[in-house]
Amino acid sequence: MQRKTLSRREREKLTQRQEMLAAALELFSEKGYHNSSMQEIATRAEFAIGTLYKFFKNKEDLYKTLILEQSDKFHTAIMTALEEGEDEVEKLQNYVRAKGTVFMNNVSVIRLYFAETRGASFNIKAGLDGEIRKQCEQTLQTIARIFESGIKRRRFKKIAESYQLALAIDSLSNAFLFSWLEAPETHPYPEDPDIILNILLKGLVIN
Amino acid sequence: MQRKTLSRREREKLTQRQEMLAAALELFSEKGYHNSSMQEIATRAEFAIGTLYKFFKNKEDLYKTLILEQSDKFHTAIMTALEEGEDEVEKLQNYVRAKGTVFMNNVSVIRLYFAETRGASFNIKAGLDGEIRKQCEQTLQTIARIFESGIKRRRFKKIAESYQLALAIDSLSNAFLFSWLEAPETHPYPEDPDIILNILLKGLVIN
Amino acid sequence: MQRKTLSRREREKLTQRQEMLAAALELFSEKGYHNSSMQEIATRAEFAIGTLYKFFKNKEDLYKTLILEQSDKFHTAIMTALEEGEDEVEKLQNYVRAKGTVFMNNVSVIRLYFAETRGASFNIKAGLDGEIRKQCEQTLQTIARIFESGIKRRRFKKIAESYQLALAIDSLSNAFLFSWLEAPETHPYPEDPDIILNILLKGLVIN
Amino acid sequence: MQRKTLSRREREKLTQRQEMLAAALELFSEKGYHNSSMQEIATRAEFAIGTLYKFFKNKEDLYKTLILEQSDKFHTAIMTALEEGEDEVEKLQNYVRAKGTVFMNNVSVIRLYFAETRGASFNIKAGLDGEIRKQCEQTLQTIARIFESGIKRRRFKKIAESYQLALAIDSLSNAFLFSWLEAPETHPYPEDPDIILNILLKGLVIN
DNA sequence: GATGAATGAGTTTTCATTCAT
DNA sequence: GATGAATGAAAACTCATTCAT
Numbered sequence: 063m064q065r066k067t068l069s070r071r072e073r074e075k076l077t078q079r080q081e082m083l084a085a086a087l088e089l090f091s092e093k094g095y096h097n098s099s100m101q102e103i104a105t106r107a108e109f110a111i112g113t114l115y116k117f118f119k120n121k122e123d124l125y126k127t128l129i130l131e132q133s134d135k136f137h138t139a140i141m142t143a144l145e146e147g148e149d150e151v152e153k154l155q156n157y158v159r160a161k162g163t164v165f166m167n168n169v170s171v172i173r174l175y176f177a178e179t180r181g182a183s184f185n186i187k188a189g190l191d192g193e194i195r196k197q198c199e200q201t202l203q204t205i206a207r208i209f210e211s212g213i214k215r216r217r218f219k220k221i222a223e224s225y226q227l228a229l230a231i232d233s234l235s236n237a238f239l240f241s242w243l244e245a246p247e248t249h250p251y252p253e254d255p256d257i258i259l260n261i262l263l264k265g266l267v268i269n
Numbered sequence: 270m271q272r273k274t275l276s277r278r279e280r281e282k283l284t285q286r287q288e289m290l291a292a293a294l295e296l297f298s299e300k301g302y303h304n305s306s307m308q309e310i311a312t313r314a315e316f317a318i319g320t321l322y323k324f325f326k327n328k329e330d331l332y333k334t335l336i337l338e339q340s341d342k343f344h345t346a347i348m349t350a351l352e353e354g355e356d357e358v359e360k361l362q363n364y365v366r367a368k369g370t371v372f373m374n375n376v377s378v379i380r381l382y383f384a385e386t387r388g389a390s391f392n393i394k395a396g397l398d399g400e401i402r403k404q405c406e407q408t409l410q411t412i413a414r415i416f417e418s419g420i421k422r423r424r425f426k427k428i429a430e431s432y433q434l435a436l437a438i439d440s441l442s443n444a445f446l447f448s449w450l451e452a453p454e455t456h457p458y459p460e461d462p463d464i465i466l467n468i469l470l471k472g473l474v475i476n
Numbered sequence: 477m478q479r480k481t482l483s484r485r486e487r488e489k490l491t492q493r494q495e496m497l498a499a500a501l502e503l504f505s506e507k508g509y510h511n512s513s514m515q516e517i518a519t520r521a522e523f524a525i526g527t528l529y530k531f532f533k534n535k536e537d538l539y540k541t542l543i544l545e546q547s548d549k550f551h552t553a554i555m556t557a558l559e560e561g562e563d564e565v566e567k568l569q570n571y572v573r574a575k576g577t578v579f580m581n582n583v584s585v586i587r588l589y590f591a592e593t594r595g596a597s598f599n600i601k602a603g604l605d606g607e608i609r610k611q612c613e614q615t616l617q618t619i620a621r622i623f624e625s626g627i628k629r630r631r632f633k634k635i636a637e638s639y640q641l642a643l644a645i646d647s648l649s650n651a652f653l654f655s656w657l658e659a660p661e662t663h664p665y666p667e668d669p670d671i672i673l674n675i676l677l678k679g680l681v682i683n
Numbered sequence: 684m685q686r687k688t689l690s691r692r693e694r695e696k697l698t699q700r701q702e703m704l705a706a707a708l709e710l711f712s713e714k715g716y717h718n719s720s721m722q723e724i725a726t727r728a729e730f731a732i733g734t735l736y737k738f739f740k741n742k743e744d745l746y747k748t749l750i751l752e753q754s755d756k757f758h759t760a761i762m763t764a765l766e767e768g769e770d771e772v773e774k775l776q777n778y779v780r781a782k783g784t785v786f787m788n789n790v791s792v793i794r795l796y797f798a799e800t801r802g803a804s805f806n807i808k809a810g811l812d813g814e815i816r817k818q819c820e821q822t823l824q825t826i827a828r829i830f831e832s833g834i835k836r837r838r839f840k841k842i843a844e845s846y847q848l849a850l851a852i853d854s855l856s857n858a859f860l861f862s863w864l865e866a867p868e869t870h871p872y873p874e875d876p877d878i879i880l881n882i883l884l885k886g887l888v889i890n
Numbered sequence: 891g892a893t894g895a896a897t898g899a900g901t902t903t904t905c906a907t908t909c910a911t
Numbered sequence: 912g913a914t915g916a917a918t919g920a921a922a923a924c925t926c927a928t929t930c931a932t
Contacts, residue, residue, distance in 0.1 A: 096303040230468050232444065
């Protein structure tokens with residue numbers, strides 16, 4: 063940590079930057095990228111538009127920065143969760159729980175994030191996809207290795223390829239989270255996230 | 270059917286409409302909604318722009334019509350599949366297979382469709398969501414009833430609420446299809462779609 | 477001539493185009509390229525700005541079109557004058573007179589034209605220069621050949637290279653025309669344009 | 684000279700000012716007035732932009748100052764050359780030579796200068812023209828007087844008004860210099876600048 | 891006195907929509 | 912009824928200028 067070495071000016075700049083990104087996040091997730099103007103973003107962040115352009119060279123840059131920053135945060139949290147835990151089941155439990163936490167604490171960015179990874183991204187050129195895709199793939203590979211290890215150690219039945227199992231657990235957790243996102247009241251995210259896991263493990267675990 | 274009662278004029282109009290929607294679909298899925306102009310759509314459909322506006326009152330209307338029409342098509346195909354089949358397992362097999370067929374035969378519209386159902390839709394105002402949400406919900410309820418029936422008839426273990434199981438099978442099939450969509454070569458959609466089902470059923474079915 | 481074959485629509489378009497170019501010419505020569513906005517040009521031409529962009533794909537295109545069109549007109553007039561005339565002296569007389577006529581009838585474009593050929597053109601990229609430069613060079617070569625021929629036929633003394641003489645007569649006529657342009661009252665363009673020519677010929681012609 | 688009386692502070696300021704003007708000159712002649720920003724100028728001169736504004740009240744002021752300063756330098760050099768020399772021919776020779784020297788040593792400012800005196804100056808409001816126009820006029824009058832004197836002293840034939848002859852020699856030297864500027868290789872400025880003069884004098888001088 | 895971050899007016903350009911022919 | 916020319920509102924982006932530190 064060298065946060066101490068940041069001058070007052072630098073700390074201020076960082077704060078401003080965060081305020082701009084926060085305003086952009088709000089607007090993008092409220093109204094979408096194309097329906098949010100740079101002027102609106104600047105106004106919401108309480109800066110002049112010129113100041114916004116001092117920090118981000120154009121609208122696309124602002125968007126990419128925003129997405130990548132959030133994506134990094136998510137990825138780090140998820141990967142950390144996957145590393146912690148005594149055995150395979152514990153690691154997967156940690157994963158599902160961490161994902162739930164991240165998701166619920168970042169609702170506004172989530173739709174934006176999935177628009178980028180799943181939706182018809184408005185942004186055809188984007189080298190952005192690449193970066194995020196890599197992170198997703200890395201996560202899936204890590205999960206796949208956990209299943210692989212579980213299968214080798216005879217804790218799991220090999221009901222499918224380990225990569226397919228990774229895909230399965232990833233999509234199951236997403237589905238439950240979206241379900242919760244759309245109707246938190248009627249579709250609560252399982253208080254015991256293991257429910258999600260169990261759907262898989264019931265068929266998987268060797269008793 | 271009262272197709273017989275349509276005059277030549279009316280049949281022509283219907284054809285024109287389809288051509289416009291087809292052109293719009295192509296462009297929207299190639300370049301996204303905001304990067305496709307009404308002029309481009311009209312040109313690709315080989316109509317004057319004024320004619321386009323005779324059929325759709327504005328760009329949003331064109332978009333909504335397009336999405337809803339496709340969504341209806343999908344929904345009908347899926348619901349039909351869910352109705353056919355002797356027992357619960359067969360119905361679910363039909364569902365997974367039908368979904369695969371629909372998906373692969375309509376690749377261009379799929380991203381657009383998921384942008385609408387999952388992504389940060391660019392179009393917040395749209396009451397569009399509502400219509401589609403209802404269809405999705407109906408499908409999920411139908412699947413849930415199939416699980417419910419299976420559980421009641423002691424064919425399935427009750428490893429989770431039936432709605433949750435419906436959510437699970439829906440998201441699993443989506444996940445495998447997206448995986449295939451992104452890299453058809455390295456992640457082929459299972460030749461035997463039952464693989465997807467098995468991931469669930471292995472833990473579910475009572476032997 | 478196939479002007480007859482132009483439809484009413486086409487003729488209208490041509491007229492509109494001319495009106496836009498005329499408005500642009502006025503503004504550019506009044507206030508310069510960078511101080512004239514597309515909105516101003518559109519307004520002065522009595523069109524909406526969108527219409528202006530239907531005719532010219534951007535501001536630079538409008539500018540280049542304007543300059544090249546005028547430059548072509550000048551070049552054609554000058555070259556024609558150089559071709560007409562019995563002998564060398566007559567050709568040169570025609571040249572000086574034609575230049576005077578063109579200049580005086582197109583005062584507003586002249587400064588613009590010289591800005592492009594002489595001044596620090598604002599337009600660094602411009603492949604525009606190239607086109608015009610070629611025309612100037614062609615004119616100079618033609619004049620040079622006239623001097624060459626005059627020298628060979630012993631009508632002129634060889635007081636300098638023929639290209640230098642061409643340069644000389646070109647610059648002399650420009651100088652007198654600019655002098656007139658800046659103060660038409662006190663520096664009238666010689667009623668007898670031969671005065672300009674004489675400055676050269678007095679030393680040139682073999683008596 | 685009261686340079687001695689300048690304090691260190693004042694001398695420093697003068698140096699800074701020169702550095703700013705030099706940077707502005709470079710940029711204006713490289714990219715034109717409107718394509719050079721105050722920020723760029725400040726950066727190239729290695730000052731803060733605020734400092735630039737301490738010295739020049741705005742961009743136009745900077746530009747005017749620059750042009751006038753250069754113009755003064757040229758004017759002084761030219762006038763000095765015109766004063767030196769035994770007789771009329773020698774004075775004119777000095778003029779042509781001095782002009783060549785000034786021109787070649789200040790290539791970067793020359794286009795800028797001619798843009799101002801000849802081109803469609805981007806800057807219509809500018810009372811700048813006035814100042815420079817006066818200097819040009821003074822030079823022309825001085826040259827005219829030299830011709831006048833030559834004519835009176837029967838050294839020159841009166842082939843035209845003396846002012847017209849001044850105009851002629853001025854434009855001839857410009858033309859040759861521009862020709863050189865555009866293609867130094869193929870159109871070298873006459874090693875013997877008298878060639879330029881001769882074009883005029885051949886017809887002028889009484890043998 | 892020097893600095894350079896902040897400002898926002900002003901510019902180019904696009905495109906959904908209208909309406910006269 | 913079809914057409915597509917004309918419109919102008921709205922968006923991205925720049926940069927001269929100011930002023931608090």
